[in-house]
Amino acid sequence: MVFAWTMVVIVLAFIACLFEDLESDEGSQSNPNSQVQLAPEMGYIHRYYNKAISGEGLSYALACTIAGTVAWAMLSKGITPVIAIPFGAGIGSLVHMIRATIPHLGRESAHKRFEQPIYLDVLFGHLVPIATHNFMAVVCITAIAYIQSPSGPLAAITGLPVAANNPFPLPLLCFIWGITVGAIGSSTGDIHYGTERLFQDRPFGEGRRVVYHGQICRYADCGIRTSKDVVAFCAKYGGPATGLTFGLIVLFENWRTLIGMMAGGLTGASLNPGVAAGVGIVIGLIIGAVLIVGNLYLVKWARKKFGPFVGE
Amino acid sequence: MDPIILVLILVSAIIGGILASLGVHLLPVGGAPAAMATATGVATGCVMLMTGSAVTGLFTASAVASFWEFEHANIALVALSGGVGAMLMIGWTMLIANLLYVFGAGIVPVSGRVAVDPITKESQTEYKTPRTDGHGMPNVSYISGMIGGFVGGFGGALIYVTLENFAHFSPATAGIVAIGIFIANAILAAYNIGGTIEGFHDPKFKERIAVGLFAAFVVSLLCGILVVVAVEIFPSLGLGGAL
Amino acid sequence: MGEEEKAEEKPEEKEKFTLHFPNENNLAIIAVIAGVIVSILPVLPAFVKGIGAILVILWGADSVRKTARYGLGTGVPSIGVLAMGYGIVGGVTGIVIGSVPALGGGGIVEPGVLVGVAAVGVVGYISGILANNEKFIGMKIPGLERGMAELGMAGALAVIIESSMIAGTWNAAVVIPEIIENGLIALIFILAAFGMLQPYNSCLGADERRGRTLLVSVEIGGLNCIILGVLASLIQGMAQGVPLIALGAITWVLFYSAYVRACLNEAHSVVGTGLIKTMR
Numbered sequence: 001m002v003f004a005w006t007m008v009v010i011v012l013a014f015i016a017c018l019f020e021d022l023e024s025d026e027g028s029q030s031n032p033n034s035q036v037q038l039a040p041e042m043g044y045i046h047r048y049y050n051k052a053i054s055g056e057g058l059s060y061a062l063a064c065t066i067a068g069t070v071a072w073a074m075l076s077k078g079i080t081p082v083i084a085i086p087f088g089a090g091i092g093s094l095v096h097m098i099r100a101t102i103p104h105l106g107r108e109s110a111h112k113r114f115e116q117p118i119y120l121d122v123l124f125g126h127l128v129p130i131a132t133h134n135f136m137a138v139v140c141i142t143a144i145a146y147i148q149s150p151s152g153p154l155a156a157i158t159g160l161p162v163a164a165n166n167p168f169p170l171p172l173l174c175f176i177w178g179i180t181v182g183a184i185g186s187s188t189g190d191i192h193y194g195t196e197r198l199f200q201d202r203p204f205g206e207g208r209r210v211v212y213h214g215q216i217c218r219y220a221d222c223g224i225r226t227s228k229d230v231v232a233f234c235a236k237y238g239g240p241a242t243g244l245t246f247g248l249i250v251l252f253e254n255w256r257t258l259i260g261m262m263a264g265g266l267t268g269a270s271l272n273p274g275v276a277a278g279v280g281i282v283i284g285l286i287i288g289a290v291l292i293v294g295n296l297y298l299v300k301w302a303r304k305k306f307g308p309f310v311g312e
Numbered sequence: 313m314d315p316i317i318l319v320l321i322l323v324s325a326i327i328g329g330i331l332a333s334l335g336v337h338l339l340p341v342g343g344a345p346a347a348m349a350t351a352t353g354v355a356t357g358c359v360m361l362m363t364g365s366a367v368t369g370l371f372t373a374s375a376v377a378s379f380w381e382f383e384h385a386n387i388a389l390v391a392l393s394g395g396v397g398a399m400l401m402i403g404w405t406m407l408i409a410n411l412l413y414v415f416g417a418g419i420v421p422v423s424g425r426v427a428v429d430p431i432t433k434e435s436q437t438e439y440k441t442p443r444t445d446g447h448g449m450p451n452v453s454y455i456s457g458m459i460g461g462f463v464g465g466f467g468g469a470l471i472y473v474t475l476e477n478f479a480h481f482s483p484a485t486a487g488i489v490a491i492g493i494f495i496a497n498a499i500l501a502a503y504n505i506g507g508t509i510e511g512f513h514d515p516k517f518k519e520r521i522a523v524g525l526f527a528a529f530v531v532s533l534l535c536g537i538l539v540v541v542a543v544e545i546f547p548s549l550g551l552g553g554a555l
Numbered sequence: 556m557g558e559e560e561k562a563e564e565k566p567e568e569k570e571k572f573t574l575h576f577p578n579e580n581n582l583a584i585i586a587v588i589a590g591v592i593v594s595i596l597p598v599l600p601a602f603v604k605g606i607g608a609i610l611v612i613l614w615g616a617d618s619v620r621k622t623a624r625y626g627l628g629t630g631v632p633s634i635g636v637l638a639m640g641y642g643i644v645g646g647v648t649g650i651v652i653g654s655v656p657a658l659g660g661g662g663i664v665e666p667g668v669l670v671g672v673a674a675v676g677v678v679g680y681i682s683g684i685l686a687n688n689e690k691f692i693g694m695k696i697p698g699l700e701r702g703m704a705e706l707g708m709a710g711a712l713a714v715i716i717e718s719s720m721i722a723g724t725w726n727a728a729v730v731i732p733e734i735i736e737n738g739l740i741a742l743i744f745i746l747a748a749f750g751m752l753q754p755y756n757s758c759l760g761a762d763e764r765r766g767r768t769l770l771v772s773v774e775i776g777g778l779n780c781i782i783l784g785v786l787a788s789l790i791q792g793m794a795q796g797v798p799l800i801a802l803g804a805i806t807w808v809l810f811y812s813a814y815v816r817a818c819l820n821e822a823h824s825v826v827g828t829g830l831i832k833t834m835r
Contacts, residue, residue: 030347030356031343031344031346031347031355031356031357032344032347032348033344034344034347035348037759037760041761045831045832046831047831052756052757052759053753053756053757054631054632054635054749054752054753054756055356055357055359055360055630055632056356056360057356057360057363057364058360058632058636058745058748058749058752061745062745062746062749065741065742065745066742066782068738068741069738069739069742069782069786070785072737072738073785073786073789076789077789095778095782098778098811099749099753101815102753102757102758102771102774102814103753103756103757103758105814105815105818105819105822106757106758106759106760106763106767106768106771106814106818107757107758107759107760108818108822109760109762109767109817109818109819109821109822109823110758110759110760110761110762110763110764111760111761111762111823112761112762112821112822112823113761113762113823114761114823115823115824115832116822116823117822117823117824117825117826117829118818118819118822118824118825118826119826119827119828119829120825120826120827120828121827121828162378162379162381163378166371166374166375166378167374167375167377167378167483167484168371168374168483168484168487168738169484169736169737169738170738171737171738171739171741171742172484172487172488172738172740172741173371173738174741175738175741175742175744175745176367176368176370176371176487177371179360179363179364179367180364180365180367180368180401182360182364183356183360183361183363183364183365183405184364184401184405186355186356186360187354187355187356187360187361187405187409188355188405188408188409188412189412190347190355190356191346191347191349191355191409191412191413191416191417192412192416192417193347194347194348194349194355195347195348195349195413195416195417195419196416196417198348199348204417204418205417205418205419206349206418206419206441206444207348207349207350207419207440207441207444207446207447208348208349208350208444209350209441209442209443209444210350210443210444211443212348213348213350218831224830224831237412237415237416238412238416241408241411241412241416242408244408245404245405245408248404248408249368249400249401249404249405252400252404253368253371253372253397253400253401256396257372257375257376257393260376261379264379271379273376273379273380273385273386273389274386274389276376276379277376277379277386277389277390277392277393278389280372280376280393280396281389281392281393281396284393284396284397284399284400285396287400287403288396288399288400288403288458288462291400291403291404291407291458292403292451292454292455292458294407295406295407295410295449295451295454296432296451298407298410298411298414298421299410299420299421299434299448299450299451301414302414302419302420302421303420303434303439306414306418306419306420306439308438308439309420309438309439309440309441309442312442343629343630344630357629357630357633358629359629359630359633359636482731482735482736484735484736484737484738484740485647485731485735485736485740488643488735488740488741488744489643489644489647491640491643492639492640492641492642492643492644493640493644494640495636495637495639495640496637496640496641496644496682499629499633499634499636499637499640500637500682500685500686500692502628502629502633503627503628503629503633503686503692503694504692506628506629507628507629507630523691523692524692526685526691527682527685527686527691527692530681530682530685531678531681531682531685534677534678534681535641535644535678538644538645538648538671538674538675538678539644539647539648541648541651541652542647542648542651542652545651545652545655546651546727548655549651549654549655549660549727549728
């Protein structure tokens with residue numbers, strides 16, 4: 001049972017981070033936003049959505065914590081989790097959507113002297129996609145936190161020497177996973193958006209030089225690009241890769257803890273805590289070593305295949 | 313409360329804070345330019361990355377600490393679990409970020425601050441795009457980041473386990489107080505490095521590390537004193553139960 | 556969607572929705588007085604505390620604005636999170652110290668909680684010196700020492716006031732089980748942090764204006780009151796929760812619409828749709 005619930009958590013984690021990254025691309029949140037912010041100052045008037053709520057980690061911590069709190073309050077009133085979790089996530093993404101309107105208006109009107117207009121169709125047209133992508137991410141995170149929390153199904157599994165759930169309460173778990181999912185989404189998924197999609201009219205296969213900064217690609221396959229066009233592009237590589245990151249992290253974190261618990265006697269009458277913790281740590285260190293070797297191989301492969309920089 | 317335990321809490325807050333600061337200095341953080349492949353490192357702010365990894369470690373550490381039901385948890389094992397959890401989080405993030413650089417943008421991970429990778433001895437300069445500050449996570453930055461994640465996660469989990477075990481805080485209280493002390497230190501360290509750093513091979517690291525660790529020492533000493541005061545006073549209120 | 560209407564309203568609405576905020580020093584004094592009064596008098600009804608919380612968060616947002624506008628090197632939100640990092644440590648310490656009966660804990664006026672606030676102000680000031688002094692980190696931001704001290708105090712006051720809004724008191728006997736062990740402290744952390752860090756981050760730009768930025772902070776304060784009001788009605792009952800929700804809803808609607816109108820008035824132009832200016 002513990003393994004089955006862990007698999008559910010991992011699948012939810014993959015979906016959560018996939019949608020998290022796509023949602024941040026939807027309105028150019030986090031780091032690539034610096035280019036969307038810079039563009040009008042360079043004379044590049046654009047039709048991107050400027051969603052500088054805060055870093056992704058914090059804005060997801062906000063949405064997920066509100067969702068977790070509402071779900072927690074409803075659960076404490078005896079409402080079934082099937083209703084409480086989506087309802088909480090709905091409130092969380094509603095707040096997120098309200099927060100998302102503020103920066104577009106504020107930052108675009110602060111670009112008055114660069115003659116950047118506020119396009120109302122850009123403002124209204126992005127709100128629902130932002131809310132829906134956010135809802136998918138938040139509902140998954142809230143469900144993960146619920147499964148792992150002391151009020152969730154993992155805690156209800158009896159017959160184990162220790163409780164299989166995490167001791168943190170539901171809102172705090174939502175906060176923790178919200179920060180983590182945002183941190184991962186901004187550090188991996190943004191690369192595909194910032195490096196490739198925002199500078200698609202620049203040469204492929206090189207770092208974006210400082211002189212390109214602010215000179216973003218403003219035209220879509222047909223017409224003028226809005227942030228909605230970005231999502232379709234990033235959904236092909238950046239989003240799934242980001243989802244994979246969070247899924248793998250949750251997978252290996254839970255897997256090594258569970259293997260450690262099995263080695264310490266999960267099915268027996270009592271758990272040897274020292275063995276359980278130690279085995280988990282050793283497995284984690286082995287995974288870490290494999291990761292370093294993987295990166296060595298990847299960098300070596302890229303150097304051999306791509307070769308030294310050519311061009312000016 | 314027993315003075316030895318108070319000293320233990322203070323010392324672990326100081327060590328945890330210093331390790332948090334050291335972890336931030338070791339992470340390869342490129343900030344906003346890294347998202348455009350203009351700087352080496354992970355494409356996010358160091359505060360978010362370090363906090364994200366440390367709370368992942370804290371999640372595992374809290375589960376591991378609950379293995380010990382009726383006795384004091386083993387501090388070293390719980391803190392190590394937190395460190396390894398944070399290390400794995402950073403490791404996967406950097407590996408997949410590199411995959412995105414290589415296959416999504418066709419870029420070779422390369423350092424901008426050193427000419428030769430100090431670990432693998434691969435030359436860097438001719439692979440670097442001119443007028444950028446490097447891009448991606450070269451091996452030295454990757455290893456530095458793994459160490460940084462481990463150290464930071466260890467620090468965060470150390471504060472947590474001491475508060476939970478010896479000050480008898482409930483898991484949630486210990487967790488949020490540990491996050492508070494951790495974040496304050498991580499942010500001062502982020503200000504110290506000015507937003508971007510490549511890892512321990514970066515000249516900035518040698519230049520700034522002493523100041524950063526001193527600032528972390530002072531701040532975590534002060535925060536630790538506040539926590540110790542709370543731990544000392546709380547039992548005298550006669551409320552019973554755990555803080 | 557009413558784009559046309561909003562665009563047409565523009566000439567007559569000009570300057571009408573501009574709120575004149577007191578200057579930085581006066582705002583700090585007002586916020587400190589309000590924050591101190593509502594935190595040492597936990598018997599006050601929740602919506603009065605809500606006003607105090609809004610003012611304290613507004614003060615924090617103003618401090619973020621005046622420190623972050625010189626460029627921090629790692630993004631505006633970091634300093635708001637720093638405020639709440641200190642705020643959690645100072646707030647929990649203040650709650651425990653304030654509950655000591657010798658310091659007035661359990662009475663009507665409970666001044667002991669201010670010890671935690673003052674202590675975290677000192678911690679903030681020292682970290683400001685560390686960050687700003689050339690011998691240490693050397694950020695060279697004018698007024699960073701004061702800014703960090705203010706942020707620490709605002710964070711601690713926000714934690715204390717928001718806890719007492721939900722639970723009716725910040726006494727450790729109630730707050731520790733009801734707020735902290737239930738994890739609601741994470742909600743308090745992130746709500747107060749957003750009130751401080753989002754306004755300046757979201758309004759950043761060449762033509763940023765203080766009056767407009769601070770409207771966002773009050774707006775977030777209103778939104779916070781709605782969410783905390785729901786929790787207050789769960790824990791303390793409807794009599795405390797409903798006025799708080801009403802206060803939050805009124806504040807939110809007023810300031811959100813004021814902000815939107817201010818932005819639409821002050822933007823270069825507001826168009827329903829349109830092509831971009833070509834330059835090449």
